[in-house]
Amino acid sequence: MKTALVTGANRGIGLELTAQLLEAGYNVHATYRSSKGGLDGFENSEISTHKMDVRNENEISNVIQSIESLDLLINNAGVADGRWQSISEIDMEHALEVLNINAVSPVLVTQQALPKLTSGSKVVMMSSLMGSISDCRSGRSYAYRASKTALNMFSMAMKNELDDAGISLMIMHPGWVETDMGGPNAPLSTKESVNGIMQRIEEQNMSLSGRYVEFDGSPIEW
Numbered sequence: 001m002k003t004a005l006v007t008g009a010n011r012g013i014g015l016e017l018t019a020q021l022l023e024a025g026y027n028v029h030a031t032y033r034s035s036k037g038g039l040d041g042f043e044n045s046e047i048s049t050h051k052m053d054v055r056n057e058n059e060i061s062n063v064i065q066s067i068e069s070l071d072l073l074i075n076n077a078g079v080a081d082g083r084w085q086s087i088s089e090i091d092m093e094h095a096l097e098v099l100n101i102n103a104v105s106p107v108l109v110t111q112q113a114l115p116k117l118t119s120g121s122k123v124v125m126m127s128s129l130m131g132s133i134s135d136c137r138s139g140r141s142y143a144y145r146a147s148k149t150a151l152n153m154f155s156m157a158m159k160n161e162l163d164d165a166g167i168s169l170m171i172m173h174p175g176w177v178e179t180d181m182g183g184p185n186a187p188l189s190t191k192e193s194v195n196g197i198m199q200r201i202e203e204q205n206m207s208l209s210g211r212y213v214e215f216d217g218s219p220i221e222w
């Protein structure tokens with residue numbers, strides 16, 4: 001049986017990923033920051049839930065120590081920014097927090113998980129189209145965009161070492177999805193988005209390592 005770890009699994013895309021991974025026969029370590037949220041609803045014996053703030057090295061270490069080996073790591077947890085409308089509104093403390101959670105913390109989790117990842121394992125970084133510099137036409141979303149661009153570069157900078165270990169890396173845009181973050185006008189349900197993400201995970205292999213891709217398989221320009 002394959003084993004997966006999903007961060008930010010208590011709601012939104014992470015919760016649906018947990019549901020579909022369980023359906024696909026994975027043993028799932030589902031982590032939540034403070035409240036178990038939707039994770040309370042699962043009765044499947046293949047789920048283990050863990051309290052883990054992705055900024056907290058001790059909490060991450062405790063979770064990783066409880067896992068024998070990992071076939072799939074999904075760095076899904078993330079936050080939006082203050083949706084500031086102008087440069088003068090940017091709150092620097094908040095901007096640093098967004099960079100920490102969205103860009104630095106996935107690196108911390110991957111660093112800690114590395115000893116449990118083996119040849120054939122897969123790492124998914126939940127990025128966004130908003131991290132694409134060439135797609136940044138409307139501007140704004142300053143810290144969120146910058147955090148996802150930084151996540152993309154952190155990921156690509158790790159790629160060679162992961163390649164050497166036989167671990168493939170995927171940088172994912174889940175689409176615009178109806179969650180607390182995506183809002184009610186989003187065209188995609190979590191189910192539709194995660195159906196696609198699951199197919200991308202299934203087909204992922206070493207020759208696809210380092211791709212920046214949408215849930216439906218379309219490649220994204222950096």
Ligand SMILES: NC(=O)c1ccc[n+]([C@@H]2O[C@H](COP(=O)([O-])OP(=O)(O)OC[C@H]3O[C@@H](n4cnc5c(N)ncnc54)[C@H](OP(=O)(O)O)[C@@H]3O)[C@@H](O)[C@H]2O)c1
Pocket residue numbers: 007008009010011012013014032033034035037052053054055076077078079101126127128129173174175176177178179180181182183186
């Ligand atoms: N929805 C979209 O349209 C969209 C588009 C592009 C990319 N994405 C990306 O997809 C991922 C999931 O987004 P979503 O739409 O499902 O968002 P969401 O509904 O707002 O859920 C975000 C999840 O991240 C968790 N989280 C936030 N900060 C955390 C921390 N410090 N430690 C641990 N967990 C933390 C939240 O936990 P709490 O419940 O404790 O806050 C929650 O479980 C994010 O990385 C997001 O940037 C989403």
